[in-house]
Amino acid sequence: MGKLAPSVLSADLLKLREQVTVVAENGADYIHVDVMDGSFVPNISFGPVMVSTLKRITTLPLDVHLMIQNPQNYIQNFADAGADIITVHQEACTHLDRVISQIKASGCQAGVSLNPATPLSAVLPVMNAIDLLLIMSVNPGFGGQRFIPYTLEKIREAAEFKRRDSASFLIEVDGGISLQTAPAAVQAGAEILVAGNAVFKQDSPAEACKSLKQVIQTSGRAV
Ligand code: DX5
Numbered sequence: 512m513g514k515l516a517p518s519v520l521s522a523d524l525l526k527l528r529e530q531v532t533v534v535a536e537n538g539a540d541y542i543h544v545d546v547m548d549g550s551f552v553p554n555i556s557f558g559p560v561m562v563s564t565l566k567r568i569t570t571l572p573l574d575v576h577l578m579i580q581n582p583q584n585y586i587q588n589f590a591d592a593g594a595d596i597i598t599v600h601q602e603a604c605t606h607l608d609r610v611i612s613q614i615k616a617s618g619c620q621a622g623v624s625l626n627p628a629t630p631l632s633a634v635l636p637v638m639n640a641i642d643l644l645l646i647m648s649v650n651p652g653f654g655g656q657r658f659i660p661y662t663l664e665k666i667r668e669a670a671e672f673k674r675r676d677s678a679s680f681l682i683e684v685d686g687g688i689s690l691q692t693a694p695a696a697v698q699a700g701a702e703i704l705v706a707g708n709a710v711f712k713q714d715s716p717a718e719a720c721k722s723l724k725q726v727i728q729t730s731g732r733a734v
């Protein structure tokens with residue numbers, strides 16, 4: 512069954528506790544935290560303080576997406592803050608294998624993310640070492656962008672690899688997910704869908720979350 516990870520990048524921070532509670536009660540399976548450094552991506556967002564604050568608000572697993580250069584220098588800070596999954600970008604890691612080991616040694620699950628233009632082949636050697644593969648369906652940096660359709664092919668490829676190798680990593684998709692785009696992502700093989708604007712920028716985040724979760728769970732995987 513598909514899972515939903517609302518991204519607090521799009522939340523109203525004045526109502527953080529209320530909004531996180533609302534999504535937790537309406538189908539959210541994870542809380543996605545977008546960390547941006549103004550260097551790897553052209554925007555600056557949250558740091559470990561946001562993670563430790565969320566940890567005090569919710570028992571949902573915190574899915575921390577590091578869009579930062581030199582992520583190896585910050586793994587322990589995010590683990591100590593309460594991250595459950597730490598995802599780094601392949602494009603930001605010279606020594607990806609080492610960073611994955613570092614995340615696991617910190618007690619967190621290890622994720623690796625790929626920008627839209629990065630092929631799946633860039634992470635094939637580590638596919639059996641990771642817990643999560645995060646496929647970006649927008650260029651990272653901002654919420655509210657349009658889903659890039661060609662990224663569906665990479666989701667299909669990852670799902671095919673996973674089946675062939677009986678690998679255990681989960682396939683997550685991030686960017687431009689909505690009631691309209693979610694079905695194709697699920698059918699391609701996405702197991703966790705991140706959604707920012709489609710949840711928090713709606714009149715009723717509760718209703719939006721519930722509807723999105725329902726669409727995710729009823730959009731069967733194409734065989
Ligand atoms: C993009 C972030 C996403 C973003 C998703 O850089 O990694 O998680 O918040 O937002 P939406 O769902 O609005 O595209």
Ligand code: ZN
Pocket residue numbers: 518543544545576685705
């Ligand atoms: Zn993200």
